[in-house]
Amino acid sequence: MEKNNENLEELDINHLMQVRREKLSELQKEGKDPYEITKFNRTNTAGEIKAEYEKFEQKDVTVAGRIIAKRIMGKASFCTIQDCDEKIQSYVSINDLGEESYKAFKTWDIGDIIGISGFVFKTRTEEISIHAKEVTLLSKSLRPLPEKFHGLKDPDLRYRQRYTDLIVNPEVKRVFEIRSKIISNVRKILDEKGYLEVETPILNTISGGATARPFITHHNSLDINMYLRIALELNLKRLIVGGFDKVYELGRVFRNEGMDIRHNPEFTMLELYASYQDYNDMMDITEEIFSKTAQEVLGTTKITYQGQNIDLTPGWKRITMIDAIKEVTGIDFNQIKTDEEAVELAKEKNIVIPDKTKETRGDVISLFFDEYVEETLIQPTFVYDYPVEISPLAKKCPNDKRLTQRFEVFIGGREYGNAFSELNDPIDQYERFKKQVEARAAGDEEAGMMDEDYIQALEIGLPPTGGLGIGIDRFIMLLTDAASIRDVLLFPTMKPLN
Numbered sequence: 001m002e003k004n005n006e007n008l009e010e011l012d013i014n015h016l017m018q019v020r021r022e023k024l025s026e027l028q029k030e031g032k033d034p035y036e037i038t039k040f041n042r043t044n045t046a047g048e049i050k051a052e053y054e055k056f057e058q059k060d061v062t063v064a065g066r067i068i069a070k071r072i073m074g075k076a077s078f079c080t081i082q083d084c085d086e087k088i089q090s091y092v093s094i095n096d097l098g099e100e101s102y103k104a105f106k107t108w109d110i111g112d113i114i115g116i117s118g119f120v121f122k123t124r125t126e127e128i129s130i131h132a133k134e135v136t137l138l139s140k141s142l143r144p145l146p147e148k149f150h151g152l153k154d155p156d157l158r159y160r161q162r163y164t165d166l167i168v169n170p171e172v173k174r175v176f177e178i179r180s181k182i183i184s185n186v187r188k189i190l191d192e193k194g195y196l197e198v199e200t201p202i203l204n205t206i207s208g209g210a211t212a213r214p215f216i217t218h219h220n221s222l223d224i225n226m227y228l229r230i231a232l233e234l235n236l237k238r239l240i241v242g243g244f245d246k247v248y249e250l251g252r253v254f255r256n257e258g259m260d261i262r263h264n265p266e267f268t269m270l271e272l273y274a275s276y277q278d279y280n281d282m283m284d285i286t287e288e289i290f291s292k293t294a295q296e297v298l299g300t301t302k303i304t305y306q307g308q309n310i311d312l313t314p315g316w317k318r319i320t321m322i323d324a325i326k327e328v329t330g331i332d333f334n335q336i337k338t339d340e341e342a343v344e345l346a347k348e349k350n351i352v353i354p355d356k357t358k359e360t361r362g363d364v365i366s367l368f369f370d371e372y373v374e375e376t377l378i379q380p381t382f383v384y385d386y387p388v389e390i391s392p393l394a395k396k397c398p399n400d401k402r403l404t405q406r407f408e409v410f411i412g413g414r415e416y417g418n419a420f421s422e423l424n425d426p427i428d429q430y431e432r433f434k435k436q437v438e439a440r441a442a443g444d445e446e447a448g449m450m451d452e453d454y455i456q457a458l459e460i461g462l463p464p465t466g467g468l469g470i471g472i473d474r475f476i477m478l479l480t481d482a483a484s485i486r487d488v489l490l491f492p493t494m495k496p497l498n
Contacts, residue, residue, distance in 0.1 A: 046085065066114075200251070246274045277465065
């Protein structure tokens with residue numbers, strides 16, 4: 001029965017599209033092809049008129065937008081158009097337009113884009129409207145909008161047809177307006193702190209800067225394989241070597257991994273680096289970016305995300321990874337000294353170690369944290385001092401060489417940022433790259449590659465440096481209360497229908 005309904009609906013759509021094409025054909029025969037119009041001089045938007053009605057009352061305006069509603073009532077009609085920021089009603093009558101223009105207006109369809117010139121007034125029901133003196137068809141909509149058929153509610157269809165989603169579900173546009181404001185505010189904070197925004201290559205001859213499976217492409221002229229970047233890190237640190245004091249980049253990165261509500265193959269990352277700073281300074285700037293942006297964009301640092309009340313006010317909890325595990329489970333990895341002890345404990349707790357190369361104390365600590373702790377971190381929390389095995393680019397802790405000066409920030413049980421006191425010892429870095437190469441040779445497709453040029457840069461000399469990466473899409477999800485990353489990406493990656 002449902003299949004039959006779908007077929008009937010498709011027949012209805014095809015019929016309406018045919019009718020609309022016939023209307024267009026008639027217009028073209030009459031020399032009134034709307035597609036030949038190249039420009040329309042509008043004076044105001046619906047939002048401006050509604051926000052300042054007293055200023056516009058009885059004044060002439062020209063607006064333009066898409067017809068989203070029509071009521072034909074003999075010699076007078078009402079239509080509502082939606083433009084870039086609002087919708088507004090218009091009163092259209094045969095007395096104002098003349099018989100020919102009014103007759104043409106009555107044939108126009110929901111979805112058509114039109115221009116309206118007239119004066120602003122309020123109807124008897126106090127609705128701000130435009131009394132039309134002239135109407136112009138600017139573009140013919142040949143496909144009916146989906147609200148004609150139950151609305152556009154199916155998430156998969158909404159993501160595939162974002163252009164239609166934005167028309168039918170105006171609240172979606174608001175999310176992307178907030179997205180733009182968030183990114184602008186992040187830039188403003190960093191610019192005011194003296195960071196220089198830069199751009200680094202998307203295509204690289206090796207993948208590096210993170211642990212992830214890359215996308216591989218081929219450069220025909222050079223006849224070499226190239227990798228879409230999985231992080232911004234190594235090139236930005238090359239710039240610190242070169243003498244820039246503070247740099248940042250807001251850019252797309254690409255990871256050839258699974259897709260879910262938190263992951264899309266391409267996403268926006270913020271990475272910043274500051275010479276003569278460490279991971280404690282990066283904690284401070286993380287708090288500032290999150291709290292100031294929330295205050296600026298939402299007017300508060302106290303938000304609700306997916307039913308959880310979260311306070312982004314600075315003064316976030318700071319705890320080591322080992323202490324966080326102890327706080328939740330009672331297990332103290334400071335008392336577990338060897339790889340063998342850690343692996344045995346993992347077996348007791350039914351923690352699965354993914355492969356033999358990861359049977360180390362550091363990898364087990366990370367697995368325990370993922371299993372028991374991460375989802376409990378609802379209020380903003382910095383978890384720091386990560387095992388060296390999972391932090392190939394971070395400086396070792398002076399008091400415990402098995403750990404690194406690295407932190408991740410967690411909010412609502414999810415990770416939002418990653419930061420280091422950057423490793424600037426080229427000999428140590430080379431050895432850690434070698435371990436990544438060995439893991440890759442053993443079958444770990446996410447392990448990094450040897451970057452000889454980066455080692456050479458470190459040999460020139462990288463000053464003590466603090467570095468931070470923030471997943472911008474997750475940050476936007478947090479501030480817009482979006483359940484899925486696809487809700488904050490205008491065009492998320494989708495599997496083709498065919």
